[in-house]
Amino acid sequence: MVVKDSCLSDDMRSIISVPELCDIIFLVGPQRMPVYGLRAILSARSRIFGLMIASHQTKLQTHRGKNSAITNTLSCVRTIARRRSSHHGQDNVTKLTIPIEDFEPDIFEHLMTYVHAGTVTIEPTTVVGLLNAAQVFGFTQLYRSCLDFVLSCIPEQRSMEAMLISATHYYGFKSTKLILKMVKTYMNDYPDLLNMRSRNFRDLTTKVLSGTISDGVTSSTSVCSDQKRRSVTD
Template sequence: MILKSTRGLHDSLALILDMPEMCDVTFLVGKRHAPIYGVKAILATRSRCLYQLILQHQRTAEAESSSKKSKKGNRSPLQQKLVIDMHDYLVEDFRRFITFVHSGKVKIDANNVIGLLCASVEYGFPDLQTACTKFIQRSQDRGEGKQILDSAWNYQHKRVSQKLICKQCCKSTRNLTTLKTGSEKPF
């Protein structure tokens, strides 16, 4: 017999993110450099891209601390937390992404779907990417794409957001041309 009880695990893993003392990596997110906490082992096992990001920053931090170590003496590795700047994401979007990485659950809405989509593409989460893409498509089919397009401008430096903006602008131009000429084919 195999018992699977994942609900408690999901909740516990998400709860860890609210306990900075249990986390060993801090992301400084957005213009305000808001701290968002995570566990390196979970992040690295869930995504090869996150593993490489953590490894790169860890090596840089170790190189910096080894040059400072000779001046100040030894510091315990338990006192050191890895700090990674993530200036190109909105705080709440990245918080939800990190929660998804740790717990496998996330609430997708019109305010965060673009941030989650960009992060899922950048860090290799195809299941989240698919869910975000389907959410965007359903929203557009219901005529609710304006709020999503507005939030896409927050990520205009990300390729996936640029494609969405271009697609929506082309669709709007086509609709405007149809209204002006009364035909489906622009002149």
């Protein structure tokens, strides 16, 4: 008999939403937004995360090893004082902190949900970021699911528009280049398609595909509110 806990995914999702239960902080994006996780799960699920965590742990230990005995003693005293005075102090002392500069906080939160809970919802506004994150951190199933979702978005104007807008944040990534190549191929196969769609869409598509649009375009980010989505379960 195989017993499956249907609540496990929800429980794991709850854990990473409570900072006190986590032991690692990712500071994501230019604003260094905190996104939390568990080292053991991250290391077990991804070799890339495992190496990243080990590297930062080694750097932290090396840095601490350079301190004098007096400095270490004073540090211990301050640590004890902070732990007694506030939970915030405890949070900063006990957690490993790793900066993540290349991804948006929302995308990285989605990735953490997938890593810890084994499930995530993909939408046109998030698929480009998730596809690139899956490729960078080595999540093959998520990568394939995102790629399939990209293919389903390309024929639909609103979905493609939202997808192309989000692609402006990830121009330098390998998977973004693949997506834009797929869009170009589709446009070449259906040359009359752009003329059948709105002028704004034609302008957006032309600029994104040519790389002449600036990063951070948000004029049409609301178009996905009623669009399709897909849940991926690992």
